[in-house]
Amino acid sequence: MSKLAYLGPQGTFCEAALRLLAPDVERLPCANVGAALDAARDGDADGAVVPLENSVEGAITQTLDELAKGRSLHITGEVLLPVEFSLLVRPGTELGQIKRIITHPAAHTQCRGYIERELPGAVVIAGSSTAAAAQEVSVPGSPYDAAISPAIAGEYYGLDAIASDIGDRSDTVTRFIQVSRPGPLPEPTGADRTSLVAFLRDDHPGALLEMLSEFAVRGVNLTRIESRPTGDGIGRYFFHFDLEGHVADARVGEAVSGLHRLCGDLRFLGSYPRADRVATQVKPGTADGDFDEAAQWLGKIRAGLA
Numbered sequence: 001m002s003k004l005a006y007l008g009p010q011g012t013f014c015e016a017a018l019r020l021l022a023p024d025v026e027r028l029p030c031a032n033v034g035a036a037l038d039a040a041r042d043g044d045a046d047g048a049v050v051p052l053e054n055s056v057e058g059a060i061t062q063t064l065d066e067l068a069k070g071r072s073l074h075i076t077g078e079v080l081l082p083v084e085f086s087l088l089v090r091p092g093t094e095l096g097q098i099k100r101i102i103t104h105p106a107a108h109t110q111c112r113g114y115i116e117r118e119l120p121g122a123v124v125i126a127g128s129s130t131a132a133a134a135q136e137v138s139v140p141g142s143p144y145d146a147a148i149s150p151a152i153a154g155e156y157y158g159l160d161a162i163a164s165d166i167g168d169r170s171d172t173v174t175r176f177i178q179v180s181r182p183g184p185l186p187e188p189t190g191a192d193r194t195s196l197v198a199f200l201r202d203d204h205p206g207a208l209l210e211m212l213s214e215f216a217v218r219g220v221n222l223t224r225i226e227s228r229p230t231g232d233g234i235g236r237y238f239f240h241f242d243l244e245g246h247v248a249d250a251r252v253g254e255a256v257s258g259l260h261r262l263c264g265d266l267r268f269l270g271s272y273p274r275a276d277r278v279a280t281q282v283k284p285g286t287a288d289g290d291f292d293e294a295a296q297w298l299g300k301i302r303a304g305l306a
């Protein structure tokens with residue numbers, strides 16, 4: 001049976017995402033995103049499931065940086081998970097007694113309104129995950145009074161939900177990805193996404209525009225772009241791109257090759273089916289057949305036949 005690492009412990013949103021992506025695998029809980037990805041890199045697991053972005057909080061930057069800088073991993077699938085937060089306490093704790101709350105920073109951001117309204121004097125401490133926070137609260141003598149976690153974590157760690165659905169928005173969604181060591185790519189489905197990380201060769205006016213032009217002229221639609229600091233000084237960035245289509249599609253393959261020529265380093269992070277199954281809209285003149293026809297035409301010109 002194959003094994004997938006994930007951000008643990010038992011009861012995280014990440015575990016719920018893993019169950020949706022791969023219901024019948026062994027699960028390996030890890031202390032943080034980096035450890036889950038390393039388990040996949042080192043072969044301790046066949047792959048990993050980690051959060052990538054949230055509809056309110058935005059990118060999960062640790063995941064972006066790990067995928068860009070660590071040993072190469074490929075995304076093979078994704079899932080969109082609605083996230084709903086509960087305020088979990090040891091049985092008997094009342095709202096007025098809550099002074100110290102622990103949760104994952106992304107969960108804190110999404111519940112800020114509730115905390116300011118209902119628990120204005122409470123401090124919020126960062127935990128490694130929402131379920132790790134619940135586990136901390138369950139320890140006898142814990143310095144924390146409450147955890148912001150998925151309701152299921154309350155069941156695992158013997159805590160009561162003193163409030164439910166406390167997120168500032170009820171429609172929040174987190175996008176999780178499944179990754180594995182590089183291997184054969186998932187087949188194109190017509191509703192695919194491709195992810196890339198681009199490092200500039202040198203900084204100059206229009207460098208980002210040049211990269212974006214590679215997509216624009218071939219009718220490739222971007223679904224996400226993110227700049228991240230390289231760490232080499234202020235003003236030095238690299239870029240994450242998500243785009244519609246599969247690298248096997250001619251327009252995507254040509255755009256990726258174009259970007260490779262432009263960039264100091266281009267890391268391919270995978271082509272995989274979109275969770276929402278939205279089919280790629282192909283602009284006239286950018287279908288595979290159009291690229292084939294153009295290549296044949298060029299061949300004839302070069303051979304002096306047209």
Ligand SMILES: O=C(O)C(=O)C[C@]1(C(=O)O)C=C[C@@H](O)C=C1
Pocket residue numbers: 007011012013014015051054060083104106107128129130131174
């Ligand atoms: O702590 C968890 O339960 C996670 O799965 C991590 C995570 C995140 O990194 O954004 C996932 C979804 C929520 O937005 C809060 C935390």
